[in-house]
Amino acid sequence: MLKIEKLSCSLSDSNTNILDDFSLELKEGEKHVIMGPNGTGKSTLAKVIMGHYKYKVTNGDILLDGESIIDLTVDERAKRGLFLCMQDPTVIDGVSNSEFLRTAKNTITGEKVNLYSFIKDMESSMVDLSLDTSMLHRSLNMGFSGGEKKKNEILQMKVLKPKYIILDELDSGLDVDSLRIVCDNINKYLEENKKVALLIITHYPRILEYLKPDFVHVLKDGKIQKSGDINLAFEIEKSGYNDIDVGTRIDIDE
């Protein structure tokens, strides 16, 4: 289980909390959604869970399978099964996609991956994602379109086989066909790995029609103001955040 307990955090060089007393539990196999107006801390939440250098935890804890991870380095969190699909994946010139993926897989699995079988596996996964296999040999995210970058993130997810996946606005920059393809790949992965938990950060319900979440939460002023099912997302799409009654917080355990 990924448990976020009364978490408060700020930028490293600031004392103003972005998340304030934020709590959430992702049990095995659950799919949760975080929605909220711009600037309420959705991406901050994703980055803080992953241990991004720009943020500091000022209070609370993040527990992964019962153990605190806030003192762990970024790579140690990844090795424990966390995966952040980034909103704007970083371009790294000179490092090829295949070299990076193979090094990452070697590190996560602790085994030396055979180059030939690795390339064959990659090519098969890339076909599933409708990605040109020549992208394996290009610099990481260099010259990739917005859609290709997002598909490449999902390719990495398939290779590294995480237990907890955070999708930070996966749907931004994806056309309708690409969105369907990446969601099909995520669903297939979840089908094959039933204990994997998913945290989806999004502004739009379309991705949720594919991924079918169990819970939708509205984040405002640094904490969850309202929780519900997928209908809450449709309500937000229809009426916006201002018309959402945040006075009636629903506890997801109830």
Add this chain to the structure above:
Amino acid sequence: MSKILYILDNNKNNEYEYDISEDTIIYHFSINCSCNVKLNLVKKDISLYYYYNNINYDDNEFRISVIHSKSNTHSELFNHGVNVGNNKLNYDVEGIVPKKSSGCVCNQENQIINMNDGKSIILPKLLIDNYDVDSNHGAYIGKFSKEKLFYLMSRGLSLKEANKLLLNGFLINMDSVDSSEIKLFIDEIEKI
């Protein structure tokens, strides 16, 4: 088809002077030494791609001068250095287009990565005496970006592994390079 030239300097200061008379790619690898390079484009309509990749442990200096002696010549310089210790590393990079040479392209991109607290200086110079020239320069001195390290580490790579991957990409950044020609240099990257 371009002529390809490999240069590997290992702990010994060197000077090179070439007249370039055909399309040429130069891969210049250097381990801990100073170097002085003079390249003269002596034939019209030719191009030069020059890749300098340098690992540095002591105080060293790299000087390069590219002279466009003929019209419609094209030069692209990519100078990448890694300053490993707390030492000085100076790059003095000069592109010269005299008045008689028109229609030239004279570009340079220079980067030094400081692994520790070394003092690095880049002097990018474009001495252009002709109006019909396309010329650009870029210079960066600093450490590997934290965002890149975060991205790599978020996929399970340790800081050391992430730095190594970035070093390889930074210092051997050409798809076409023949790694058998620079085995010594590749081995040196492993030691950083």
